[in-house]
Amino acid sequence: MSKVIDITEKLNFEENPKLKIKDAEIEVNTDATTVLTLMQTIGDEEGTPSAKKMMEMFELIFPENSRKTLDEMRLNFADLTTVIEAAMTLVMGEEEAGEQ
Numbered sequence: 001m002s003k004v005i006d007i008t009e010k011l012n013f014e015e016n017p018k019l020k021i022k023d024a025e026i027e028v029n030t031d032a033t034t035v036l037t038l039m040q041t042i043g044d045e046e047g048t049p050s051a052k053k054m055m056e057m058f059e060l061i062f063p064e065n066s067r068k069t070l071d072e073m074r075l076n077f078a079d080l081t082t083v084i085e086a087a088m089t090l091v092m093g094e095e096e097a098g099e100q
Contacts, residue, residue, distance in 0.1 A: 016063075017090055019083065021073065026066045028087045034060055035091055042088075054084060061087045 018025040038060050041053060049057070061084065062070065070083065 019086055019090065021083065024069050024073070026069060026083070026087075027063055028066070028090050029061055029063055030091050038088065038091060054081070057084055057088065061091060 016027050016030050018027050020026075038057060041056055041060070042049075058067065058080075070080070075083065
């Protein structure tokens with residue numbers, strides 16, 4: 001009989017983390033497929049990402065309901081860039097989200 005190792009307790013099945021902006025909580029996709037695609041997108045880009053790449057990252061990182069919430073905030077480009085960068089930091093695991 002083959003050996004079976006249960007790694008369930010080592011895995012994180014909790015819901016996705018969120019960014020808090022004012023009173024809104026913006027969900028961020030952190031599944032492995034999203035992270036790998038994001039890493040590939042970042043790796044293909046040298047220097048400052050183009051508007052097209054920023055839009056690709058925006059659509060990858062945020063689920064539809066989060067994108068809608070962000071659209072309703074009518075953020076300027078600099079602020080949206082800050083939100084995308086914060087989400088990327090969270091997705092890549094470079095920074096822990098603040099506990100509320």
